[in-house]
Amino acid sequence: MTTELPDSAVPPPTGPGESSPPPTRRTFIATSTAVGGVVVAGGVIGGTSLVGSEEATAAAASPAGRVTLTVNGTRRTVTVDNRTSLLDLLREHFGLTGSKKGCNAGACGACTVLVDGQRVNSCLTLAVRLEGAEVTTIEGLADGDRLHPLQQAFIDQDAFQCGYCTPGQIMSGVGCIEEGHTGSPEEIREWMSGNICRCGCYVKIVRAVEQTAGRK
Amino acid sequence: MHPFTYTRVSDTRAALDAGRRGGRYIAGGTTLVDLMRETVERPESLIDISGLPLREVGVTERGGLRIGALVTMAEAAAHPKVRTLHPVISEALELSASAQLRNMATIGGNIMQRTRCTYFRDVTADCNKRVPGSGCAARQGYNRTHAILGTSDACVATHPSDVAVAFAALEARVHLLGPDGARQVPFADFLLRPGRTPDREQALGQGELITTVEIPALPRPLRSGYLKVRDRQSYEFALTSAAVALHVRGGLIREAKVAAGGVGTVPWKLPAVERHLIGERPSEALWAAAAARAADGARPLQHNRFKAELLKRTVERQLRTVGGTK
Numbered sequence: 001m002t003t004e005l006p007d008s009a010v011p012p013p014t015g016p017g018e019s020s021p022p023p024t025r026r027t028f029i030a031t032s033t034a035v036g037g038v039v040v041a042g043g044v045i046g047g048t049s050l051v052g053s054e055e056a057t058a059a060a061a062s063p064a065g066r067v068t069l070t071v072n073g074t075r076r077t078v079t080v081d082n083r084t085s086l087l088d089l090l091r092e093h094f095g096l097t098g099s100k101k102g103c104n105a106g107a108c109g110a111c112t113v114l115v116d117g118q119r120v121n122s123c124l125t126l127a128v129r130l131e132g133a134e135v136t137t138i139e140g141l142a143d144g145d146r147l148h149p150l151q152q153a154f155i156d157q158d159a160f161q162c163g164y165c166t167p168g169q170i171m172s173g174v175g176c177i178e179e180g181h182t183g184s185p186e187e188i189r190e191w192m193s194g195n196i197c198r199c200g201c202y203v204k205i206v207r208a209v210e211q212t213a214g215r216k
Numbered sequence: 217m218h219p220f221t222y223t224r225v226s227d228t229r230a231a232l233d234a235g236r237r238g239g240r241y242i243a244g245g246t247t248l249v250d251l252m253r254e255t256v257e258r259p260e261s262l263i264d265i266s267g268l269p270l271r272e273v274g275v276t277e278r279g280g281l282r283i284g285a286l287v288t289m290a291e292a293a294a295h296p297k298v299r300t301l302h303p304v305i306s307e308a309l310e311l312s313a314s315a316q317l318r319n320m321a322t323i324g325g326n327i328m329q330r331t332r333c334t335y336f337r338d339v340t341a342d343c344n345k346r347v348p349g350s351g352c353a354a355r356q357g358y359n360r361t362h363a364i365l366g367t368s369d370a371c372v373a374t375h376p377s378d379v380a381v382a383f384a385a386l387e388a389r390v391h392l393l394g395p396d397g398a399r400q401v402p403f404a405d406f407l408l409r410p411g412r413t414p415d416r417e418q419a420l421g422q423g424e425l426i427t428t429v430e431i432p433a434l435p436r437p438l439r440s441g442y443l444k445v446r447d448r449q450s451y452e453f454a455l456t457s458a459a460v461a462l463h464v465r466g467g468l469i470r471e472a473k474v475a476a477g478g479v480g481t482v483p484w485k486l487p488a489v490e491r492h493l494i495g496e497r498p499s500e501a502l503w504a505a506a507a508a509r510a511a512d513g514a515r516p517l518q519h520n521r522f523k524a525e526l527l528k529r530t531v532e533r534q535l536r537t538v539g540g541t542k
Binding site for chain 2: 061062063081082083085104105106109112118119120121124125126128129131175176179181189190191192193194195
């Protein structure tokens with residue numbers, strides 16, 4: 001599995017409050033690792049980006065494109081290496097690390113987000129193709145401190161253990177409910193089959209989707 | 217992933233110009249991006265055709281069904297015309313991939329998708345489809361999911377599509393547009409058996425674009441459906457599958473369209489099964505006798521001997537389901 005990390009030659013996207021973000025678990029771990037002398041490649045760039053030296057060299061000569069899209073209601077313009085997936089754009093450029101990288105091949109669903117209201121695998125979506133698109137990630141679901149009903153249902157139903165697949169499960173569940181494929185537990189199982197949970201929380205995930213669909 | 221240039225086109229003329237110069241078309245991208253990341257595919261130039269006006273589903277004056285190449289799998293499956301006229305197409309689509317992938321992938325891209333043979337996807341393995349002349353690791357390797365029909369010494373990879381099996385059964389026509397104009401290709405001639413050139417998979421010229429898949433008019437009433445047998449119940453490729461459409465009038469089968477998936481290097485039309493059904497009265501004995509011909513000519517490999525018998529049973533069960541004797 002290879003990873004297209006952002007091009008260090010490309011300036012990080014400009015946006016409100018992005019100049020010096022407060023330390024997060026992610027940046028804290030990255031910085032601590034560097035201080036501990038276990039640096040394998042690259043470092044922290046722009047507060048959110050880890051760039052491997054090999055990728056950075058390759059990326060410097062690689063074609064890039066400029067794209068304007070809306071992520072969770074905020075309009076963003078960014079220049080990306082053409083190879084950058086939406087998943088890497090979200091995680092590495094925008095610091096939206098809720099969407100997870102599981103297989104990076106469209107087989108696990110951990111990276112599921114909504115693009116123009118449709119659930120898709122962000123790992124198989126090239127960011128440069130998203131001119132004008134509206135993207136919703138797990139970070140954009142809640143209304144302030146009030147959780148989205150499906151987020152609340154996952155808590156009510158205890159629908160996760162390790163939690164790694166959960167953001168993808170919830171985004172896929174939102175799509176599933178919107179599409180109207182929640183007529184029975186069997187139908188939910190079938191239409192949620194693109195999201196793998198290695199902890200095996202499927203029964204409770206189905207209940208959470210059922211609970212939310214029933215309220216609608 | 218190797219670097220590539222990216223161009224978005226909004227009309228077919230611009231697409232064809234770019235395609236003629238060697239650009240690679242991208243629509244849903246679910247196969248292409250995946251294989252680019254594995255460096256199996258290394259296009260230097262991607263032409264984004266998702267903005268082209270090829271998103272219509274319609275019925276022709278003569279009663280044929282036309283599905284635009286850029287209609288997504290999800291849209292095609294849910295379309296009222298598709299569901300009413302050809303349930304076998306909707307069922308094949310909804311039993312494919314995942315809801316997320318069906319929202320992205322298109323009908324044109326679906327029939328262009330490449331095999332899931334693990335040796336094809338593994339750039340360290342010998343594969344004549346990926347590197348012509350390098351050999352076939354699957355022949356002596358683990359070949360449980362591979363093809364038993366239409367194979368050659370060079371390649372035993374299956375075609376992974378479900379809806380292509382329905383298209384093969386219904387004798388669809390693929391509408392193409394190229395630098396030299398428009399043409400139509402019967403589905404049976406569109407996807408190529410491997411022979412000695414497994415790297416050549418479709419009867420497409422350089423820069424040719426799929427615009428529409430058309431299902432010709434068939435006599436009504438027509439009952440149809442798709443059965444997919446696999447290792448897990450959902451989100452898995454077929455071990456075997458059967459697409460069946462039957463027109464029964466006056467108690468006799470007048471038209472029978474049958475094809476199988478998961479077993480062939482291309483979607484496998486079953487003319488011997490069809491011939492056995494035409495003119496006959498539906499019965500349990502008829503389904504069994506017709507399905508007994510489903511694996512004619514099969515050449516199983518070391519790990520997929522089970523597929524010949526499974527194929528016959530899959531076809532028999534789906535004939536019974538669609539034919540309605542039980």
